Structures are given as structure tokens and as C-alpha cells.
Amino acid sequence: MKYLICEKPYKLSISEQTIPPLEKGESLLKIKLAGICGTDIHAYEGTQPFFDYPRILGHELSAEYVRGSKANVVAGDHVTVIPYFHCGECIACLHGRTNCCANIRVFGVHIDGGYCEYIAIKDEYIVEGKGLPLDKLVLVEPLAIAAHAIKRAHVTNQDTVLIIGVGPIGAGLLNFAQIAGAQKVIAMDTNTKRLKYAKDNLQVDAIINPKEEDVMAALKNITNGNMPTVVIDATGNHSVLQDAFAYIAHGGRYVMVGIQKNNLTFSHPEFHKREATLMSSRNATLQDFNYVITCLKEDKVNVQNYITHYLPFETVTSDFESLLRADTDVLKAVIEFDRNN
Incomplete structure (x- = not known):
């Protein structure tokens, strides 16, 4: 499979590796769309604190379920991912505040992320798409951050x-x-x-x-x-x-x-x-993700014209820097790995 890696500030490259094997409690996802957020841009610019290179970026994802052990999900279903991996043992986790876990590892920040054709991920971090199209699912994570802050x-x-x-x-x-x-x-x-x-x-x-x-x-x-x-x-x-x-x-x-x-x-x-x-207000919880998905299904969230730029995966290494220009009319840019259903 191919993946996009930030080798150092201002240097992206596409490489290949084998599709990751599954461990117990994990499932394999085929990435369809991946959003580009401020964290990714700051990492590219070298201004992201507590960041190590090289790193596979990406944590705003819409994907197709391939195989694994996630309950109530079958091959071909559309899903998204909670990218904040928590320990389950610290005081924040014990109080249900997994979004600010003391030992948190954020996908694409502290560990390699989702700018890949395939990822293996623990079932607990997979969120059912509930019939949402890919273009809306890729927005769930940033919208969940907003919903959490309003809460x-x-x-x-x-x-x-x-x-x-x-x-x-x-x-x-x-x-x-x-x-x-x-x-x-x-x-x-x-x-x-x-x-x-x-x-x-x-x-x-x-x-x-x-x-x-x-x-x-x-x-x-x-x-x-x-x-x-x-x-x-x-x-x-x-x-x-x-x-x-x-x-x-x-x-x-x-x-x-x-x-x-x-x-x-x-x-x-x-x-x-x-x-x-x-x-x-930091990150979001599973409850926030599910709330956003419900709001999207009920058309309470206006995402018309929200995604302003699509970057094909094959050209993202040359196109990425264009997002930084002051004259670029970007609200949300998305990398297209595979838009086909």
C-alpha cells in the first residue's frame, strides 16, 4: 500500500509498505478521504510543538470497513475514526474524559496517522457511519471538536x-x-x-x-x-x-x-x-462523535461549501504547499485516496 509521510518540515513524500497485519481487537480500514487540518499544516511548517519527524500525518478520516472484529459492522460499511487513543486508567479516563487523557496519543501527531491507503486500528476507535456519505464522514472529527467546545x-x-x-x-x-x-x-x-x-x-x-x-x-x-x-x-x-x-x-x-x-x-x-x-476545550469524545453524526443525518449542520479543495493523493506532495498561500480561498481541504463506493 502507499502512504504519505512528512519526512521533515516542508518535505512530503509518498512511499510504499505492506498492508498492516491485524492484532486482536483490531480491524482493517481502507481510507477514502482524509481531511487536512491546522495540525497537519503546522507539522508541515515545522511549528507543531512536541512533534517528531518523520511522521505519517492525518486524523480526519472517512473509510470503508474491510475486515476485522468490530461488532455490527460489515465489509463495505462507511466508518470514521476517533483519533485520540486513551489509556483508560488515568483520572481523566476514569471520569469519562478520554479526550484529555493524561497519556493520550493522537493519531497522526504522537504516532503515525491515517494518510495511508489502509490502516489497522483498534475496534473501540471505529465509529459507524450510519449511512452518511464519505464527504460528510470526513468532517465528523473537526465538527466533533466544535460540538465538544459548545458543550x-x-x-x-x-x-x-x-x-x-x-x-x-x-x-x-x-x-x-x-x-x-x-x-x-x-x-x-x-x-x-x-x-x-x-x-x-x-x-x-x-x-x-x-x-x-x-x-x-x-x-x-x-x-x-x-x-x-x-x-x-x-x-x-x-x-x-x-x-x-x-x-x-x-x-x-x-x-x-x-x-x-x-x-x-x-x-x-x-x-x-x-x-x-x-x-x-481539547479534542472530543465518542458521545460528541455520535452527536455530530446525528446532527448531520438530520441536516442540522450546514456543510454546503465547507470542503473547498480536493487534492488527489497522487499529486498531494506538489499541491500541499499551495494551501499555505494567503490568496488561496481554503476553508477545508481534503485528500482523495479513493472516492469510489
Whole structure:
């Protein structure tokens, strides 16, 4: 079988090896589509922390079940994969929070991932597609990250939600905030095309471009001076993460989905007087995956125009760098291993 490997920053190559043998409790999957996420791009650029080379990237997958021991799944079924391998023994796992396992190994980050024609994977990490087409299944993992963050934020119909960063995760956050019944949903980004996507495709209540307007003034105007009760960052940008502390309403919640390797600082008196809540949101759980699949089946998630670029597997080594250009209108790019049913 063929696989795509990142040998070092800015160097991808296609190699061959035998189809992996199955161990007890594993199944063989044929990869059909694989999403390219920020983690993969940062690894390619050499900016992904705690990352070793060479590495097979890829953890957003839609696949066809080939053979193995997974219950209630037969050859030819469409499936996706939970790429966060947990220990089952740490305090987080014992409390059902496998997404933040103390000994977590993420497929395509800490260990080789899914940019392969075939993968062998433990049955517990295989999620039934429940009839979803491949193009929707490949979106389940990033959408599950968004759904998990909205759940962490406890969004209700009393909330005004500000999502900072309208990339693939940010678009999902906007959509799941709406599904949760948020009173008002605001999108903020410096990319005018992505803001247009949020307004036209997701019908958010308001958009803000920090390059064109004063953010604080815009938020006060939109919220009648109250500021957003929920602020969620999906950028991972250091200055954006710090600035967002000023956007939280009194009694509000701030959730960090984007990750920054440097220290953050903020005014304790300003944070304290709001009795604000600060939390992170990492990965997702099986419950989040199943919730996303249900929402997709019920057409609650608007994925129209979500996938903007398809890269054939055979040309991805030469095409990958084009995704980094500032003028590239990319929301979600996907590698096509095999689209045939």
C-alpha cells in the first residue's frame, strides 16, 4: 500500500509498505478521504510543538470497513475514526474524559496517522457511519471538536456567543452554537471571504472584521453594551487570545479551543470582577462523535461549501504547499485516496 509521510518540515513524500497485519481487537480500514487540518499544516511548517519527524500525518478520516472484529459492522460499511487513543486508567479516563487523557496519543501527531491507503486500528476507535456519505464522514472529527467546545461552554438560549476565527473549527462552532439555541451568534475574523461564508452560509447574526472596525465598539453595539456571555477562540493566535479577555461579559465564559505554546497574561482584577470562567476545550469524545453524526443525518449542520479543495493523493506532495498561500480561498481541504463506493 502507499502512504504519505512528512519526512521533515516542508518535505512530503509518498512511499510504499505492506498492508498492516491485524492484532486482536483490531480491524482493517481502507481510507477514502482524509481531511487536512491546522495540525497537519503546522507539522508541515515545522511549528507543531512536541512533534517528531518523520511522521505519517492525518486524523480526519472517512473509510470503508474491510475486515476485522468490530461488532455490527460489515465489509463495505462507511466508518470514521476517533483519533485520540486513551489509556483508560488515568483520572481523566476514569471520569469519562478520554479526550484529555493524561497519556493520550493522537493519531497522526504522537504516532503515525491515517494518510495511508489502509490502516489497522483498534475496534473501540471505529465509529459507524450510519449511512452518511464519505464527504460528510470526513468532517465528523473537526465538527466533533466544535460540538465538544459548545458543550463545555454550556451554551443556552440566554447566551450571546462570539466565535473568533472562522476556519473549519470556527465554522463548526458557529453552527453548533446555533443548534444549542444561542440567542445571538457573532463571527469575528480578518478574512473577508470567511466572514462572508459565515454570513451567507450560516446566517450568523453579526460579523466583525478587526481590520475594519473597533472590536470593543462593535461588540458593545451588537450586545447593547453587555458584551458576549460566551467567547470562544479558534485561532490559537497569541495576541487574539489575550485581547479576548476584554470581550467577556460579567458572569461570562471564555473557552480556548485554539492552542498557543507561549504564556498568556491578563488583568486579574478585570477578570475577577466579572466572576468570569476560563476553560480550555481539547479534542472530543465518542458521545460528541455520535452527536455530530446525528446532527448531520438530520441536516442540522450546514456543510454546503465547507470542503473547498480536493487534492488527489497522487499529486498531494506538489499541491500541499499551495494551501499555505494567503490568496488561496481554503476553508477545508481534503485528500482523495479513493472516492469510489
